[in-house]
Amino acid sequence: MNRASGLVWILFVAMLGVGVRPAFAGQSVALTCTASGCGYTGTADLGGGFMFEMKTGYCVRCSRFTSVTWKRKEPAIKPIATVWAPMTGREESIYPCPKCAQPFLAISSAAQFKFCPKCQRPTIKSKLLRMYD
Numbered sequence: 001m002n003r004a005s006g007l008v009w010i011l012f013v014a015m016l017g018v019g020v021r022p023a024f025a026g027q028s029v030a031l032t033c034t035a036s037g038c039g040y041t042g043t044a045d046l047g048g049g050f051m052f053e054m055k056t057g058y059c060v061r062c063s064r065f066t067s068v069t070w071k072r073k074e075p076a077i078k079p080i081a082t083v084w085a086p087m088t089g090r091e092e093s094i095y096p097c098p099k100c101a102q103p104f105l106a107i108s109s110a111a112q113f114k115f116c117p118k119c120q121r122p123t124i125k126s127k128l129l130r131m132y133d
């Protein structure tokens with residue numbers, strides 16, 4: 001490999017990195033609980049796409065991850081409330097589940113998939129299924 005093609009390769013790898021990914025790219029993740037005897041599996045969509053915005057969280061009434069979406073050119077859906085979350089140190093928003101209106105806390109990054117919603121243990125493994133715009 002000569003120097004120039006090596007540089008192109010490095011740029012290519014850098015572009016695949018998370019840092020230069022457009023902020024609007026959404027992702028679908030598969031969630032699996034690794035605790036013995038639990039067996040929780042689920043999927044969640046996070047982050048929205050090029051045309052729409054999405055807020056995702058776990059609905060305790062539906063027992064599944066749910067999300068609210070709206071088109072970017074339309075007015076944003078207003079959260080029911082905004083609270084300061086001790087576990088992130090930031091203000092986090094609470095939205096209504098579109099199916100049952102139960103409030104859910106919006107997840108802001110895939111790194112927050114940690115605790116299992118079924119057995120409450122920190123045994124959730126998340127796997128990226130796909131990215132979308």
Ligand SMILES: [Zn+2]
Pocket residue numbers: 059060061062063066097098099100101102
């Ligand atoms: Zn619900």
Ligand SMILES: [Zn+2]
Pocket residue numbers: 033034035038039040116117118119120121123
């Ligand atoms: Zn579990």
